[in-house]
Amino acid sequence: MKIVVCVKQVPDTASEKALRSEDSTLDRDAVDAVMNEMDEFAVEEALQLAERTDGEVTVLLMGPDQGTETIRKALSMGAHKGIHVVDDALHGSDAVATSAVLAAALASEEGAGGAYDLIILGSEASDARTSLVPAMLAERLGLPQLTFAQKVDTDGANVTVERLTDYGHDVVTSGLPAVVSVVEKINEPRYPSFKGIMAAKKKPVSTLDLGDLGLDAAEVGAAGAWSKVEDFAVRPPRTTGELVKDEGDGGKQLVSFLASRKLV
Amino acid sequence: MAEILVLVDHLDGDVKKVTLELLTKARSLGEVSAVFVGSGFDTAKDKLAEYGAATVHVADADELTAHPVAPKAELLAKLVADGDVAAVLVPGTAEGKEVAARLAIKTGSGVITDAVDVVASDQGIVAEQSVFGGSTVVHSTITRGTPVVAVRPNATQPEPAPAAAERVDVAVELSASAKLATVTERVVKSRTGRPDLTEASIVVSGGRGVNGAENFTVVEALADALGGAVGASRAAVDSGWYPHQSQVGQTGKTVSPQLYVAAGISGAIQHRAGMQTSKTIVAVNKDAEAPIFDLVDFGVIGDLFDVLPQATEEVAARKG
Numbered sequence: 081m082k083i084v085v086c087v088k089q090v091p092d093t094a095s096e097k098a099l100r101s102e103d104s105t106l107d108r109d110a111v112d113a114v115m116n117e118m119d120e121f122a123v124e125e126a127l128q129l130a131e132r133t134d135g136e137v138t139v140l141l142m143g144p145d146q147g148t149e150t151i152r153k154a155l156s157m158g159a160h161k162g163i164h165v166v167d168d169a170l171h172g173s174d175a176v177a178t179s180a181v182l183a184a185a186l187a188s189e190e191g192a193g194g195a196y197d198l199i200i201l202g203s204e205a206s207d208a209r210t211s212l213v214p215a216m217l218a219e220r221l222g223l224p225q226l227t228f229a230q231k232v233d234t235d236g237a238n239v240t241v242e243r244l245t246d247y248g249h250d251v252v253t254s255g256l257p258a259v260v261s262v263v264e265k266i267n268e269p270r271y272p273s274f275k276g277i278m279a280a281k282k283k284p285v286s287t288l289d290l291g292d293l294g295l296d297a298a299e300v301g302a303a304g305a306w307s308k309v310e311d312f313a314v315r316p317p318r319t320t321g322e323l324v325k326d327e328g329d330g331g332k333q334l335v336s337f338l339a340s341r342k343l344v
Numbered sequence: 345m346a347e348i349l350v351l352v353d354h355l356d357g358d359v360k361k362v363t364l365e366l367l368t369k370a371r372s373l374g375e376v377s378a379v380f381v382g383s384g385f386d387t388a389k390d391k392l393a394e395y396g397a398a399t400v401h402v403a404d405a406d407e408l409t410a411h412p413v414a415p416k417a418e419l420l421a422k423l424v425a426d427g428d429v430a431a432v433l434v435p436g437t438a439e440g441k442e443v444a445a446r447l448a449i450k451t452g453s454g455v456i457t458d459a460v461d462v463v464a465s466d467q468g469i470v471a472e473q474s475v476f477g478g479s480t481v482v483h484s485t486i487t488r489g490t491p492v493v494a495v496r497p498n499a500t501q502p503e504p505a506p507a508a509a510e511r512v513d514v515a516v517e518l519s520a521s522a523k524l525a526t527v528t529e530r531v532v533k534s535r536t537g538r539p540d541l542t543e544a545s546i547v548v549s550g551g552r553g554v555n556g557a558e559n560f561t562v563v564e565a566l567a568d569a570l571g572g573a574v575g576a577s578r579a580a581v582d583s584g585w586y587p588h589q590s591q592v593g594q595t596g597k598t599v600s601p602q603l604y605v606a607a608g609i610s611g612a613i614q615h616r617a618g619m620q621t622s623k624t625i626v627a628v629n630k631d632a633e634a635p636i637f638d639l640v641d642f643g644v645i646g647d648l649f650d651v652l653p654q655a656t657e658e659v660a661a662r663k664g
């Protein structure tokens with residue numbers, strides 16, 4: 081089974097994020113870059129499915145040069161090869177542009193010319209948190225969308241997932257190829273082993289730019305975005321109100337406070 | 345006046361609160377048309393009328409709900425193509441955002457998710473978003489197509505403004521690609537009788553300090569006394585004490601209730617990302633240095649197993 085897993089590099093969630101005043105994009109220099117956490121679950125799921133089916137995992141990333149670190153991480157976990165789409169014109173790309181680039185990369189020669197069985201993504205990136213890209217990718221490729229999966233099963237011809245819902249879950253099934261996104265409940269991502277890290281250094285990573293994908297710079301990046309940030313403002317941080325030490329009536333004091341705010 | 349389409353979120357006609365919020369917002373933008381997919385319109389009609397839907401496009405063919413997401417996007421795309429539509433508002437739920445995603449690609453339109461406000465201006469529709477866990481407020485416009493906006497639940501106070509909710513049936517010829525994935529089973533967890541986490545005006549959450557699934561009854565009791573929903577930190581969910589659907593934070597739900605109570609939760613940045621836009625925040629924690637206390641309006645330094653039951657009793661006593 082041929083599996084492509086799309087990963088994103090994001091600012092470490094443990095660091096405070098800010099927008100740049102020049103162009104209202106995320107200030108990526110100010111923070112450490114890591115693999116989007118949900119994508120670790122996507123890589124793990126891809127590896128487990130590949131192990132069961134004697135398959136191959138390709139990791140696909142769109143992003144600046146330093147994105148190679150995230151590709152290497154996926155390779156050190158066990159993915160077989162990488163594709164890195166990197167182009168200055170991509171800076172500021174929204175979900176619409178990102179999904180166009182990923183779709184084009186999947187259709188390209190390096191992306192196995194579309195000859196894959198499963199495309200797996202994390203269900204959300206921790207920076208933008210839109211969950212738009214998996215659905216947009218399915219729409220663009222005309223493939224079945226099996227998203228928010230907390231469980232994935234495939235027999236090589238069909239794929240079945242448990243789609244997490246607010247009321248429980250839906251069992252959703254389709255033929256292959258298909259687009260799958262996973263939630264963090266699905267598995268326990270492995271840590272790269274020393275051997276894995278060494279092996280990753282020799283694994284092939286091809287680099288593509290917009291020209292290779294036949295895309296026009298005007299369609300992507302901030303220039304090609306279909307929405308525009310008009311302005312932004314940083315809110316003053318919350319400050320501590322009243323703190324009391326429980327001396328036996330902490331619960332009552334709490335309720336008095338709630339009553340003073342008309343919350344009970 | 346141009347139409348504003350509002351995708352109705354409902355379970356068999358039981359209309360979710362977020363729908364009423366969307367209808368309320370939509371009224372300030374144009375002529376409101378609700379879009380109702382699935383069965384149960386007769387149950388839903390009164391609510392939709394009460395909150396100002398002039399028209400309701402009803403699509404109740406089974407195949408629209410037999411396949412996830414894509415059919416709803418195709419239906420909305422058809423309505424956008426056939427009518428004079430100024431904007432489409434969808435619930436900012438997991439499914440709503442995915443419908444928005446596909447609709448945006450189909451109609452060549454910009455999309456904004458997690459909007460906490462939507463207003464009409466000279467530049468067209470302006471959406472306000474609250475990003476990075478509420479630390480930054482962003483205003484955005486859509487520069488292409490028919491704006492598609494996913495509005496975050498609980499961001500608007502629903503206000504009634506009666507209208508006709510006149511039923512207009514729509515049929516849509518689904519494309520083959522919209523039918524590729526099929527729902528074969530719908531598993532509905534037993535209902536707790538509590539409000540939905542993202543819709544609740546009060547949320548009481550427990551963390552690692554609750555120390556066991558059975559102890560969550562302490563958290564539930566306070567939630568029930570206050571009429572609120574129960575949330576959990578990731579540590580509590582990862583320990584298997586509470587279901588994943590209840591997780592609040594970076595990789596869980598974003599909640600913005602009138603009152604958020606954090607019990608036995610340290611207040612890690614990833615937890616704060618999901619709750620720090622709550623109007624009032626209170627916390628109970630044994631550790632006076634816990635970071636959660638940095639953002640509380642009121643905090644009790646103490647053991648939650650003392651404080652929560654006493655608070656529950658006190659609420660009951662006040663209610664008489």
Ligand SMILES: Cc1cc2nc3c(=O)[nH]c(=O)nc-3n(C[C@H](O)[C@H](O)[C@H](O)COP(=O)(O)OP(=O)(O)OC[C@H]3O[C@@H](n4cnc5c(N)ncnc54)[C@H](O)[C@@H]3O)c2cc1C
Binds near residue numbers: 553578596629
């Ligand atoms: C990428 C990423 C995404 C994440 N996403 C989320 C997310 O969505 N949601 C989330 O919550 N976390 C998330 N986390 C995890 C987060 O970093 C914290 O680990 C987690 O929030 C801690 O949960 P906690 O506060 O319950 O546990 P702890 O940090 O262990 O805190 C427990 C607290 O309980 C107090 N306590 C213990 N016993 C008692 C008692 N008897 N009475 C009163 N107080 C008591 C302790 O003093 C302590 O402050 C994420 C982490 C990462 C890296």
